[in-house]
Amino acid sequence: MAKKIQLPITDEDIKSLKAGDSVLLTGTIITGRDAAHKRLFELIEKGEELPVDVRGELIYYVGPAPAKPGYAVGPAGPTSSYRMDKFTPALLDLGMKGMIGKGARSQEVIDAIVRNKAVYFAAIGGAAALIAKSIKKEEILCYEDLGTEAVRRYTVEDFPCIVAIDCEGNNVYER
Amino acid sequence: MDIRAIDAAEITAAVKKLFMDCNYFIGGDIMSSLERALEIEDSPVAKSVLSQIIENDKIAAAEEIPLCQDTGMAVLFVEYGDKVCVQNGSFEDAVQQGVREAYDEGYLRKSVVSDPVFDRVNTRDNTPAIIHTKIVSGDRIKITAGGKGFGSENMSAIKMLTPAYGVEGVKQFILDTVRAAGPNPCPPIVVGVGIGGTFERAAQLAKKATFRAIDTHNPDERYALLEDELLEKINEMGFGPAGLGGKTTALGVNIETSPTHIAGMPVAVNICCHAARHADTII
Numbered sequence: 366m367a368k369k370i371q372l373p374i375t376d377e378d379i380k381s382l383k384a385g386d387s388v389l390l391t392g393t394i395i396t397g398r399d400a401a402h403k404r405l406f407e408l409i410e411k412g413e414e415l416p417v418d419v420r421g422e423l424i425y426y427v428g429p430a431p432a433k434p435g436y437a438v439g440p441a442g443p444t445s446s447y448r449m450d451k452f453t454p455a456l457l458d459l460g461m462k463g464m465i466g467k468g469a470r471s472q473e474v475i476d477a478i479v480r481n482k483a484v485y486f487a488a489i490g491g492a493a494a495l496i497a498k499s500i501k502k503e504e505i506l507c508y509e510d511l512g513t514e515a516v517r518r519y520t521v522e523d524f525p526c527i528v529a530i531d532c533e534g535n536n537v538y539e540r
Numbered sequence: 541m542d543i544r545a546i547d548a549a550e551i552t553a554a555v556k557k558l559f560m561d562c563n564y565f566i567g568g569d570i571m572s573s574l575e576r577a578l579e580i581e582d583s584p585v586a587k588s589v590l591s592q593i594i595e596n597d598k599i600a601a602a603e604e605i606p607l608c609q610d611t612g613m614a615v616l617f618v619e620y621g622d623k624v625c626v627q628n629g630s631f632e633d634a635v636q637q638g639v640r641e642a643y644d645e646g647y648l649r650k651s652v653v654s655d656p657v658f659d660r661v662n663t664r665d666n667t668p669a670i671i672h673t674k675i676v677s678g679d680r681i682k683i684t685a686g687g688k689g690f691g692s693e694n695m696s697a698i699k700m701l702t703p704a705y706g707v708e709g710v711k712q713f714i715l716d717t718v719r720a721a722g723p724n725p726c727p728p729i730v731v732g733v734g735i736g737g738t739f740e741r742a743a744q745l746a747k748k749a750t751f752r753a754i755d756t757h758n759p760d761e762r763y764a765l766l767e768d769e770l771l772e773k774i775n776e777m778g779f780g781p782a783g784l785g786g787k788t789t790a791l792g793v794n795i796e797t798s799p800t801h802i803a804g805m806p807v808a809v810n811i812c813c814h815a816a817r818h819a820d821t822i823i
Contacts, residue, residue: 385585387588400660427609428609428610428649428651429609429649430605430606430609430611430647430648430649431647431648431649432647433603433605433647436605439605439606439609439647439649440600440605440606440607440608440609441609442608442609442610444610444691445691445694445724445725447724467691467723467724467726467782467783468691468722468723468724468783469722469723469724469783487782487783487784489589489592489593489596489782490691490726490782490813491593491596491607491608491726491813491814491815492592492593492595492596493596493606493607493608493609493610494596494597494599494600494603494605494606494607494608495592495595495596495599496596497605498599511662512650512662512664513609513649513650513651513662525592527585527784537784537785538722538723538783
């Protein structure tokens with residue numbers, strides 16, 4: 366049975382999640398992938414304020430396809446997370462609570478997850494049309510010039526994912 | 541044989557349809573393979589992932605929306621008959637226009653940047669497409685097209701093996717590449733292997749191999765057996781659907797070969813996700 370989680374995610378929720386658990390997320394999440402992460406990271410390095418407040422948020426690594434008329438969003442499955450590894454620890458240290466993506470993470474990211482009591486969820490890669498059914502609304506928050514890579518806010522209902530790395534560092538990809 | 545005139549607009553229309561179709565409709569070979577995998581998996585997670593992938597692919601086909609948000613970089617293999625003369629435009633422009641129209645009007649994601657290192661500015665129409673053209677005799681044009689997602693493309697590798705490595709060296713490199721890719725390329729994957737030729741020919745053959753249906757074998761029995769053996773060994777790795785564990789890490793291994801130099805044995809491994817999209821047509 367999947368655990369239902371109401372966002373924003375609480376520290377108690379995170380503590381209760383174990384690697385391998387199936388969850389359904391309801392509430393809002395933010396999105397960002399390669400180009401947006403690079404920009405955010407450069408601002409953090411310069412000590413400047415970010416155009417989006419990441420504290421308490423879950424970030425979904427996605428670059429959606431365009432929405433067909435009548436659809437809230439286009440197909441929107443996860444992209445490979447490891448490409449964001451270089452930038453993730455800094456975002457977690459700022460208070461971001463977790464990530465949603467697919468695939469393995471670096472030891473530095475796992476350490477940052479444990480240090481900050483955060484969580485990493487995996488969505489099913491290549492299930493974009495299905496996943497988009499759980500995304501009800503989108504709004505662009507910043508970096509609109511990046512097109513599909515812009516930072517968005519998604520309103521999700523029962524967004525399906527699996528706990529890939531829990532706050533103790535247990536990792537479903539270890540085999 | 542007389543020269544045959546083909547209007548550029550006909551080529552554009554054909555290319556447009558190929559890219560829309562391949563992004564909406566998964567091939568029957570992949571769907572059957574996913575359904576078989578669902579039957580043989582024991583773990584509830586693997587079964588759940590496969591069911592969701594199958595459901596996803598059915599939604600995409602029914603609603604004519606892309607099955608994956610990464611609708612890929614456009615790649616085409618063209619067999620161009622030497623008796624064909626394109627009218628009212630050039631072949632290259634006609635193909636690029638077809639890609640442009642498919643990605644724009646078909647609600648496909650534009651994923652191409654103009655410069656790989658410095659600017660990385662989106663071209664906003666998913667061009668340029670990668671076109672591999674072979675001139676053949678005849679008066680037709682055969683086009684095999686596919687959108688190649690980069691989650692799996694990034695996990696691909698090439699190695700200039702030398703003859704002393706033999707078949708064991710070939711197997712080792714392929715298996716090492718798949719193992720290193722692990723859960724990242726959206727398993728269950730399709731593994732395209734190109735062996736022989738030169739550096740670039742091996743890579744091109746590997747891509748071509750991913751465009752071959754997975755219910756087919758290399759016509760040379762030795763390579764057909766190698767395809768089966770590698771598939772079995774890959775599925776023993778246990779990465780499973782979505783990399784969350786299971787028996788189905790790959791749906792197929794396709795090998796394409798070419799004559800090569802006395803000193804060489806290049807091996808290229810092009811990994812493709814379960815959304816192995818390709819379609820073909822003859823004009």
